Amino acid sequence: MSAPRLDVDLDKIHHNARTLVTRLAARGISVTAVTKASLGSPDIARTLLRAGVSMIADSRMENIEAMCRAGIRAPMMLIRAPMISDVPRVVQYADISLNSELEVIRQLSDAAKAVGKTHAVVLMVELGDLREGIMPADLLHTAGLVLAMPNITLKGIGANLACHCGVSPDSRNMDQLSAQACSVEAAFGVTLDIVTGGNSANLNWAFSGADTGRINNLRLGESILLGCEPLHRQPIDGLYTDAITLVAEVIESKIKPTQPWGEIGQTAFGEKAPPADRGDIAQAILAIGRQDVDPDGLSCPAGIDIIDASSDHLIIDCGGHPLAVGAEVRFQLNYSATVRSMTSPFVTKVLHASRPGDTAIPLAAPAAASPRINNPRKTA
Numbered sequence: 001m002s003a004p005r006l007d008v009d010l011d012k013i014h015h016n017a018r019t020l021v022t023r024l025a026a027r028g029i030s031v032t033a034v035t036k037a038s039l040g041s042p043d044i045a046r047t048l049l050r051a052g053v054s055m056i057a058d059s060r061m062e063n064i065e066a067m068c069r070a071g072i073r074a075p076m077m078l079i080r081a082p083m084i085s086d087v088p089r090v091v092q093y094a095d096i097s098l099n100s101e102l103e104v105i106r107q108l109s110d111a112a113k114a115v116g117k118t119h120a121v122v123l124m125v126e127l128g129d130l131r132e133g134i135m136p137a138d139l140l141h142t143a144g145l146v147l148a149m150p151n152i153t154l155k156g157i158g159a160n161l162a163c164h165c166g167v168s169p170d171s172r173n174m175d176q177l178s179a180q181a182c183s184v185e186a187a188f189g190v191t192l193d194i195v196t197g198g199n200s201a202n203l204n205w206a207f208s209g210a211d212t213g214r215i216n217n218l219r220l221g222e223s224i225l226l227g228c229e230p231l232h233r234q235p236i237d238g239l240y241t242d243a244i245t246l247v248a249e250v251i252e253s254k255i256k257p258t259q260p261w262g263e264i265g266q267t268a269f270g271e272k273a274p275p276a277d278r279g280d281i282a283q284a285i286l287a288i289g290r291q292d293v294d295p296d297g298l299s300c301p302a303g304i305d306i307i308d309a310s311s312d313h314l315i316i317d318c319g320g321h322p323l324a325v326g327a328e329v330r331f332q333l334n335y336s337a338t339v340r341s342m343t344s345p346f347v348t349k350v351l352h353a354s355r356p357g358d359t360a361i362p363l364a365a366p367a368a369a370s371p372r373i374n375n376p377r378k379t380a
Contacts, residue, residue, distance in 0.1 A: 017051035034221030156194030162201035178213030297337030
């Protein structure tokens with residue numbers, strides 16, 4: 001089978017999504033599934049919808065368009081603030097967009113009016129992580145202006161935490177978001193359908209037993225695909241952490257010294273301290289590199305360590321057991337490695353599922369299922 005490749009187990013993704021949908025529903029919170037790490041895969045989107053998510057979200061209009069053209073029939077949310085240059089596409093393909101700039105919303109209004117459509121917006125509120133969001137003191141003024149715009153519906157408000165500065169969602173900032181929602185409703189006599197509290201980083205708060213207030217939606221990607229929460233990268237009880245694995249092929253296997261020789265300059269990706277001299281080792285090179293994956297986001301099988309990576313080569317220490325040329329090595333991935341390998345055109349994506357019609361590529365039966373909970377630092 002072709003390598004490098006991502007083996008994607010749709011059954012495990014379905015299990016993870018369904019488990020989170022069920023657990024969050026008990027807290028009064030719906031799940032919007034984020035597909036950006038899967039490059040807007042229609043097969044994964046269908047799997048998520050069968051699992052009961054309420055909406056599909058992506059940060060790239062190209063992905064949303066691809067899913068719509070593939071026949072995905074679900075509300076589509078654009079979760080990165082729209083570019084003005086993309087406004088016509090946003091109105092055509094996205095039902096809802098997250099916004100923080102009035103000028104963008106004005107242009108969405110004009111574009112929606114021109115084609116006889118209504119576009120829904122969620123106003124993002126800054127709660128301390130310092131990425132996107134309207135400052136809390138400006139929210140009522142902004143909401144009032146948005147409510148007056150033709151062909152625009154103020155669907156709700158939301159926030160994003162933990163992505164830029166690592167600010168954790170907690171009772172304090174979630175209570176603040178709830179209070180902001182109540183203020184908008186009281187000031188203008190409206191009902192906000194969506195108060196979206198954040199992303200997978202919100203799960204520790206959501207499952208803590210804290211009062212959820214007005215928060216009724218979370219936008220989940222990493223937790224569904226990788227089975228862990230982003231704040232500490234710990235596995236979530238009851239979820240698979242190996243729904244996606246990376247497979248790379250050995251293209252060289254030799255015994256080599258650990259010390260380079262000759263005059264030392266910068267490496268292909270900048271300065272690097274010379275390695276410690278450990279004598280000769282069984283070294284292998286895999287046909288994958290930084291252009292395809294974040295090597296720092298890979299977890300190796302037992303007995304294997306990553307030495308370094310260049311654009312197209314991943315150099316590993318085989319731990320005293322040389323690998324045959326043509327052998328395959330399987331890695332687990334963190335979110336950074338998943339995103340980069342999913343978006344690389346040089347990494348084949350192979351989808352496994354037991355349900356007929358779920359896979360884009362016919363495959364032999366997938367490997368036996370792993371335990372429900374796996375240590376993400378160990379191989380699958």
